[in-house]
Amino acid sequence: MSIIQVEHVSKVYRVHEKPEGFRSAMKDLFQRRYIEKTAVDELNFSVEQGEIVGLLGENGAGKTTTLKMLTGILYPTAGKVTVAGYCPTERKKDFLKQISFVMGNKSDVNWDLPAVDTFRYQQLIYDVPEVEFSENVSYMAELLEVKHLLKTQLRRLSLGERMKMELINCFLYTPKVVFLDEPTLGLDLRSQIAIRTFLKKYRNDHKTTMMITSHYMDDIEETCDRVILLQKGQKTFDGDIAELKKPEMSFKEGILNLMGSGEKQK
Amino acid sequence: MKKYLYGFQLFFLNSLQYRFNTVINLFFGNMSLLVTMFFWVLIFNGDFGKSLNGFTLSGMITYFVISNILSKFTLQGSGFYYTSMVKNGSLGSVLLKPYRLEWTVYFQQISTSITGLIPQLLFVLCVLPFISGFLTWNVSVWNILSMVMFIVIASITSHLLWSIFGFMAFWMEEATAVMWSLAVLLNMAMGMYIPLDFFPKGWLSVLEKLPFSAWGYLPSKIYLGLLSVEKQLQLLWIHLSWIVILLLLHRFIWKAGLKRFSSVGG
Ligand SMILES: Nc1ncnc2c1ncn2[C@@H]1O[C@H](COP(=O)(O)OP(=O)(O)OP(=O)(O)O)[C@@H](O)[C@H]1O
Numbered sequence: 023m024s025i026i027q028v029e030h031v032s033k034v035y036r037v038h039e040k041p042e043g044f045r046s047a048m049k050d051l052f053q054r055r056y057i058e059k060t061a062v063d064e065l066n067f068s069v070e071q072g073e074i075v076g077l078l079g080e081n082g083a084g085k086t087t088t089l090k091m092l093t094g095i096l097y098p099t100a101g102k103v104t105v106a107g108y109c110p111t112e113r114k115k116d117f118l119k120q121i122s123f124v125m126g127n128k129s130d131v132n133w134d135l136p137a138v139d140t141f142r143y144q145q146l147i148y149d150v151p152e153v154e155f156s157e158n159v160s161y162m163a164e165l166l167e168v169k170h171l172l173k174t175q176l177r178r179l180s181l182g183e184r185m186k187m188e189l190i191n192c193f194l195y196t197p198k199v200v201f202l203d204e205p206t207l208g209l210d211l212r213s214q215i216a217i218r219t220f221l222k223k224y225r226n227d228h229k230t231t232m233m234i235t236s237h238y239m240d241d242i243e244e245t246c247d248r249v250i251l252l253q254k255g256q257k258t259f260d261g262d263i264a265e266l267k268k269p270e271m272s273f274k275e276g277i278l279n280l281m282g283s284g285e286k287q288k
Numbered sequence: 289m290k291k292y293l294y295g296f297q298l299f300f301l302n303s304l305q306y307r308f309n310t311v312i313n314l315f316f317g318n319m320s321l322l323v324t325m326f327f328w329v330l331i332f333n334g335d336f337g338k339s340l341n342g343f344t345l346s347g348m349i350t351y352f353v354i355s356n357i358l359s360k361f362t363l364q365g366s367g368f369y370y371t372s373m374v375k376n377g378s379l380g381s382v383l384l385k386p387y388r389l390e391w392t393v394y395f396q397q398i399s400t401s402i403t404g405l406i407p408q409l410l411f412v413l414c415v416l417p418f419i420s421g422f423l424t425w426n427v428s429v430w431n432i433l434s435m436v437m438f439i440v441i442a443s444i445t446s447h448l449l450w451s452i453f454g455f456m457a458f459w460m461e462e463a464t465a466v467m468w469s470l471a472v473l474l475n476m477a478m479g480m481y482i483p484l485d486f487f488p489k490g491w492l493s494v495l496e497k498l499p500f501s502a503w504g505y506l507p508s509k510i511y512l513g514l515l516s517v518e519k520q521l522q523l524l525w526i527h528l529s530w531i532v533i534l535l536l537l538h539r540f541i542w543k544a545g546l547k548r549f550s551s552v553g554g
């Protein structure tokens with residue numbers, strides 16, 4: 023059985039429409055107007071253990087929404103999600119210990135603490151044995167070149183350094199399935215490369231399943247085995263990365279082509 | 289258990305640092321207590337022999353000193369924690385942690401309370417030489433134990449109830465405004481403005497059975513020796529049952545709320 027299974031999954035957000043002008047605002051107090059916004063539409067796909075899948079799509083295509091449903095943060099409006107044999111929204115402890123969601127700087131950490139303390143807390147929360155903990159931390163800190171920063175308060179770190187700490191924090195308990203939402207957003211070239219190298223090496227060492235979203239095509243081209251393309255919440259392409267790497271076209275052009283043809287189909 | 293204590297410790301050190309940055313808080317935060325004392329001296333005409341609704345002047349002043357200190361264990365913060373986490377979407381990241389969120393929040397809030405208690409106690413120590421003559425000191429071991437029992441219950445029921453108020457944020461955006469108004473009402477129901485004995489006949493017998501009375505009124509009355517052991521035991525059972533009721537309510541509303549959670553951001 024696939025480690026991730028998504029069957030006919032949709033997500034509709036109900037948004038309160040804030041009216042313009044005083045009179046309509048008064049009216050709105052008594053009669054609220056809602057609009058429904060379909061962020062993900064009848065999505066189907068599955069991912070095998072050890073695969074790295076890139077989730078591509080323009081801004082607002084529904085990538086983050088999809089990842090939030092896969093991690094159980096959001097309830098799907100319709101359809102069924104199974105990850106590692108669990109229904110994510112039940113939020114079973116055994117499930118939560120096997121997954122990880124790298125959300126960049128949106129995670130809830132205490133900015134006054136140095137990274138080591140944050141990692142300690144994470145160790146306790148996830149019951150990581152001491153040996154595994156210190157091995158993991160030094161292994162990852164080495165790979166990401168942040169060993170000398172472990173004792174610095176998080177708020178004093180640069181964006182890229184914080185992102186690397188976040189990665190260590192998320193991989194600390196050796197999760198089986200990892201979701202990464204724009205892990206290289208705003209990072210310099212060297213850090214981007216460090217993170218890509220890290221992800222590839224980590225997968226080879228641990229057979230971890232990953233789903234990555236990114237707007238940097240290099241991230242996708244270098245780390246992913248497979249690409250799923252979302253357009254307006256619908257899947258318009260799902261295939262091996264090799265299919266997109268053709269001699270006559272660069273990877274980027276291939277993706278752009280796909281996005282264009284997907285538009286035309288509608 | 290260890291992870292909750294570690295979270296407690298991290299939070300404790302953190303808020304401690306903040307508190308001591310604002311020593312000024314120590315005096316201004318306590319001005320209202322001094323003003324209250326002054327009013328009661330006026331109301332009693334400075335007459336120590338007089339008794340109003342069972343309170344002597346020194347009893348009354350002791351009541352306010354004690355209930356002010358004890359009210360720190362009313363965990364309003366739990367409510368505001370949830371509203372802000374829901375509103376800015378960071379609830380998503382804590383939903384992924386394999387811990388009991390309600391416990392984690394409880395311990396965080398308790399540690400904030402204890403750090404809040406320190407300036408309060410310092411203040412009382414500072415003014416003690418001037419007011420010790422007004423205070424009652426004779427209190428039995430049983431009454432101390434009973435007070436502690438009620439305070440523990442108070443911290444739990446206030447945590448649960450305020451969390452439930454915080455869950456309003458799942459349904460409405462302006463939950464905090466409602467919560468501030470509720471806070472005023474609850475302050476009244478817990479006897480922060482005036483002991484519950486001063487309300488019209490019949491009110492007391494209802495109010496003392498509601499969870500709020502344990503948040504300030506009951507333990508202060510017990511300290512003053514104004515509540516018979518029989519009555520204490522009878523109320524203890526009622527307040528213990530509130531824990532069960534609120535736990536069920538908490539769980540039910542939390543589940544319903546999560547279904548509506550739309551996790552903004554990202
Ligand atoms: N909490 C929310 N409430 C209402 N609508 C939302 C919410 N979150 C996202 N949306 C809408 O759903 C759609 C998909 O959003 P989503 O965040 O999944 O896009 P994305 O593919 O991650 O985009 P980006 O590349 O910009 O991160 C968007 O049109 C967005 O406006």
Ligand SMILES: [Mg+2]
Binds near residue numbers: 086087203
């Ligand atoms: Mg996104």
